[in-house]
Amino acid sequence: MKRRGFIITGGIVGGGLLVGVGGLTYMNKRIVKYSGLGMGEGESLNAFVRIAADNTVTLAISKTEMGQGVYTALPMLIAEELEVEMDQIRVVHPQPEGPYANLFMAEEKPRAIDGKLTMMQKVFAFIPNIITGGSTSVRDAYDHLRVVGAMAREMLLAAAAKRWGVSTAQCYADTGFVINRDNQEKFSYGELASEAAQQKAPKNPPLKDRSEFRLVGKAINRLDVPEKVNGSAIFGLDVRPDNLKYGVIKHPSQVGGTITSVDNKSEIEGMPGIAGVVQIEEGVVVVGETTWHARQAADRLKVQEDNPVPVDAIKTLTASLSGEPSKIWEDQGNITTVLDESEQIIEASYEVPYLAHACMEPLNCTVLVDGERAECWTGNQSSTFILNGVSEGAGIAKDNIICHTTYLGGGFGRRGETDFVLKAAKVAKEFPGVPIQLVYTREEDMRNDFYRPAVVANLKAGLGKGEVNGWKKKVATQGALAGLLGRNVPMMPMKNEDDPSSTEGLRNLPYKMTAAYTDLTTMDLPMRVGTWRSVGHSQNAFFAESFMDECAHAINRDPYELRREMLADAPRFRAVLDKLAEISNWSQPLAEGQFRGMALHESFGSIVGEVAEISLHGKNIKLERVYCVIDCGRTVNPGIIETQMQSGIVYGLTAALYGAVHVKEGKIVQNNFPNYQMVKMNTMPEIITHIMEVDEYPGGVGEPGTPPIAPALTNAIFAGSGTRIRSLPLSRHGYKFV
Amino acid sequence: MVLKINGKEHQVTADPQMPLLWVLRDLLNMTGTKYGCGVAACGACTVHVDGQPTRSCLYPVSSAEGKEIVTIEGIAGEDLSAVQKAWIDHQVPQCGYCQSGMILAVEALLHENPEPTDEDIDQKITNICRCGTYQRARAAIKTAAKYRMESLETTTDQADQS
Ligand code: FES
Ligand code: FES
Numbered sequence: 067m068k069r070r071g072f073i074i075t076g077g078i079v080g081g082g083l084l085v086g087v088g089g090l091t092y093m094n095k096r097i098v099k100y101s102g103l104g105m106g107e108g109e110s111l112n113a114f115v116r117i118a119a120d121n122t123v124t125l126a127i128s129k130t131e132m133g134q135g136v137y138t139a140l141p142m143l144i145a146e147e148l149e150v151e152m153d154q155i156r157v158v159h160p161q162p163e164g165p166y167a168n169l170f171m172a173e174e175k176p177r178a179i180d181g182k183l184t185m186m187q188k189v190f191a192f193i194p195n196i197i198t199g200g201s202t203s204v205r206d207a208y209d210h211l212r213v214v215g216a217m218a219r220e221m222l223l224a225a226a227a228k229r230w231g232v233s234t235a236q237c238y239a240d241t242g243f244v245i246n247r248d249n250q251e252k253f254s255y256g257e258l259a260s261e262a263a264q265q266k267a268p269k270n271p272p273l274k275d276r277s278e279f280r281l282v283g284k285a286i287n288r289l290d291v292p293e294k295v296n297g298s299a300i301f302g303l304d305v306r307p308d309n310l311k312y313g314v315i316k317h318p319s320q321v322g323g324t325i326t327s328v329d330n331k332s333e334i335e336g337m338p339g340i341a342g343v344v345q346i347e348e349g350v351v352v353v354g355e356t357t358w359h360a361r362q363a364a365d366r367l368k369v370q371e372d373n374p375v376p377v378d379a380i381k382t383l384t385a386s387l388s389g390e391p392s393k394i395w396e397d398q399g400n401i402t403t404v405l406d407e408s409e410q411i412i413e414a415s416y417e418v419p420y421l422a423h424a425c426m427e428p429l430n431c432t433v434l435v436d437g438e439r440a441e442c443w444t445g446n447q448s449s450t451f452i453l454n455g456v457s458e459g460a461g462i463a464k465d466n467i468i469c470h471t472t473y474l475g476g477g478f479g480r481r482g483e484t485d486f487v488l489k490a491a492k493v494a495k496e497f498p499g500v501p502i503q504l505v506y507t508r509e510e511d512m513r514n515d516f517y518r519p520a521v522v523a524n525l526k527a528g529l530g531k532g533e534v535n536g537w538k539k540k541v542a543t544q545g546a547l548a549g550l551l552g553r554n555v556p557m558m559p560m561k562n563e564d565d566p567s568s569t570e571g572l573r574n575l576p577y578k579m580t581a582a583y584t585d586l587t588t589m590d591l592p593m594r595v596g597t598w599r600s601v602g603h604s605q606n607a608f609f610a611e612s613f614m615d616e617c618a619h620a621i622n623r624d625p626y627e628l629r630r631e632m633l634a635d636a637p638r639f640r641a642v643l644d645k646l647a648e649i650s651n652w653s654q655p656l657a658e659g660q661f662r663g664m665a666l667h668e669s670f671g672s673i674v675g676e677v678a679e680i681s682l683h684g685k686n687i688k689l690e691r692v693y694c695v696i697d698c699g700r701t702v703n704p705g706i707i708e709t710q711m712q713s714g715i716v717y718g719l720t721a722a723l724y725g726a727v728h729v730k731e732g733k734i735v736q737n738n739f740p741n742y743q744m745v746k747m748n749t750m751p752e753i754i755t756h757i758m759e760v761d762e763y764p765g766g767v768g769e770p771g772t773p774p775i776a777p778a779l780t781n782a783i784f785a786g787s788g789t790r791i792r793s794l795p796l797s798r799h800g801y802k803f804v
Numbered sequence: 805m806v807l808k809i810n811g812k813e814h815q816v817t818a819d820p821q822m823p824l825l826w827v828l829r830d831l832l833n834m835t836g837t838k839y840g841c842g843v844a845a846c847g848a849c850t851v852h853v854d855g856q857p858t859r860s861c862l863y864p865v866s867s868a869e870g871k872e873i874v875t876i877e878g879i880a881g882e883d884l885s886a887v888q889k890a891w892i893d894h895q896v897p898q899c900g901y902c903q904s905g906m907i908l909a910v911e912a913l914l915h916e917n918p919e920p921t922d923e924d925i926d927q928k929i930t931n932i933c934r935c936g937t938y939q940r941a942r943a944a945i946k947t948a949a950k951y952r953m954e955s956l957e958t959t960t961d962q963a964d965q966s
Contacts (some may be wrong), residue, residue: 087854131899133900143894290900291891293900296836301901355830358822426899427838428839508843713935737843739841740843746932746938747926
């Protein structure tokens, strides 16, 4: 195991950064230095691009691959300008170092194309904020990684020009070669790499016009698919360092509880194949020769626990809504007057339960602690947090820790936490020199999640003749983002009432109304909550878009026509809605017994509209098809966008049909797929996706498909039966899916 | 005991009750077969035992003795199987974690039923994919069925000519 050594290059993060005084110089240095660890043979042209003599191009991709396609989409952006073929590319995930920080998250905007960073972006690079989440990967990378590719290309051109003694204008780059225009002589990038690395990084390399793109915007094949069809892709649970032992954790049985002691430690340690029992603050871990040995033994643990008095979250939240709100998040026009003067008032209360992420790959982390150094292998959404977790758990300095980021068997926000890393590190510390693979069994995974919060909402509309005058919206919940930040970025704490995710997608809607008001009431509840695919949008779209349907029916308007009229000042929304009506044949009647509902929602910089078509017989629902239209601005890989729409819809559909985590006498009831059901092949509707052509900066695609599906579906149920569904999941109302 | 996996014999020392899944993953380091639920509910651990799709997480290793075990690593020797080819053509995998099990389940389905209908697929492919790859998987199953038919025809053609 090697300590990380660093290379310092200017240029990529920001031109001219290496000047400054005092602390700023230190900051500026830190944000451009990188180790290149794990990038293999070759010469680094910058923090992202390394080229080997055999013309293999290794790219450091600092967003993690959890199915959303970043190990293809981001390399496409570099390859487009670097002028290499996709099959020359090898992708590695770098160490958590400054150049790789997600700077989009600093201010919800991409860095400037000339590389100049704002103060906040510098802070995020300094941390460094390595995070894959919030559907930000392409938004962070779209300009930046093309510049990265172009800079490396210019350095290769300069190296070749020098060899030939000509100007760089005499040379051009093509599929991994620099070619001399005069005589068609050529050098491969591999031949030029070491000389290119000596060239100065150009500040503003020329970028192609969109019309010249040969990769970006095309549905080219994913780089990770071959290893995912032959079983060779390595996930966290698949790493097998020498002398590996396996740990299985038993957490306290109740929410907020602690295990105070183990009654039968020596009995467990005496079982065959068991190497030890380690009690940590968060639970008890049995370490064994195989996962199965550890699991068998962990199931036999007898422990004493200290448990708090259970709380009924929904009841508490509902009661809280009648008190003073914690914070007013939106107050446009005069909502009181508008409601008073409206001809008709409708009011509705909505609620949604806690949800588990249930990533297909149960949570796990492998840690080796060896003297002053440590090594860690895990699929994660933030190597910054991982580093913190290993450092804290094992008591090792961060510069002496190497993080290996594997493929993720699903993330959905769950792997942005560090609980599994911290615990693995604590256990590994007790076994110096022995790598420990800690796994949460499916049962422990499901019962020890950071759940999508339970949320209640009360919505009131003032309606006129054929129109909506205003909405008053009240929400009560915990804070999903506040939870995540509080645990993982303690120096930037967020109060629950300041958590924007709780009202995102409910306030500042694109629909034109005379008045709109949103307030939030927050509660501290014992359940640990966190970010779940599409975060606040996951429930707020259900509230808002169901309520829009309620309004339309209350004033006898077609739900499409009413929305359309209210979107007069929001052309991109209207275009999506119109396209959706067109491809779903909204104005044409459906076959006997079939019904449809629509929903439109913006999240993560993209607008998605969905129409759900169902057959309804009593309480038996057959999901026939879903039409989906997305405007995510300029596209990188439409094939991946289409699959992300499908994926997001299935995720939201699973929640709408079955998703609920209940607490009974302080214990979480759901513990495996038989009682936390999933949509499968036989419940899967056909999904027809249309991607709008819009020449705007890209939006996200990993999450925006999820929010609209629940309201589209429940609106279809209303169309078919007159039953308004105001709480999820549907299974709780007796619906069956065929 | 001796296990025959992907045509090769492996000597293993294991508790007879130990599920085949953990023998493969933790004793033999064949990690292509995945753990998803441990209760035969998700299909991530699917392997073939004497040609039958089997959820290895609840299948004691002692029952596998003397039988032909096939895992994702051995589904297609050097080349790709028709199913794997179709999987690439349709770009099915997302996170990829469920895919070994899904592919093994599909291989078994096509072996038994070379031209499955949508209903057959719904009934037989009960694997969970949290990423929701079902739509492309369904399309890929149909393409794989076609590839298998075609290669069957070519083999028969060649036989006719000789
Ligand atoms: S792990 Fe065997 S079926 Fe889920
Ligand atoms: S591809 Fe991720 S679970 Fe199926």
